[in-house]
Amino acid sequence: MSSLRRLLNTGILLLALPAATASGAANAAEAQAAIADAERAIAEARSQQALWTSAEEALRQARLALEGGNLAAAVRLAGIASEQAQLGVAQKQYPNTR
Secondary structure, three states: OOHHHHHHHHHHHHHHHHHHHHOOOOOHHHHHHHHHHHHHHHHHHHHOOOOOHHHHHHHHHHHHHHHOOOHHHHHHHHHHHHHHHHHHHHHOOOOOOO
């Protein structure tokens, strides 16, 4: 899947999250799955030496939110972590300016 398509899918997911979490649909399994997805995205970015520290911080906060029982925040923060990791990988495709 192209980087652009992944970013668009992430954006669509992030737009859908407020509606899902507002109705109380976020549960522990969804939060754990979102965190697992973020962990995979971060591992991929790290392997390409394209990891943004903001992705790691968002993942750290997502884990804390899950531990604290704030499932909606855990899902939202994991989504941010995934997006930041994917953006780091996409940035590597840009030409160098020097």
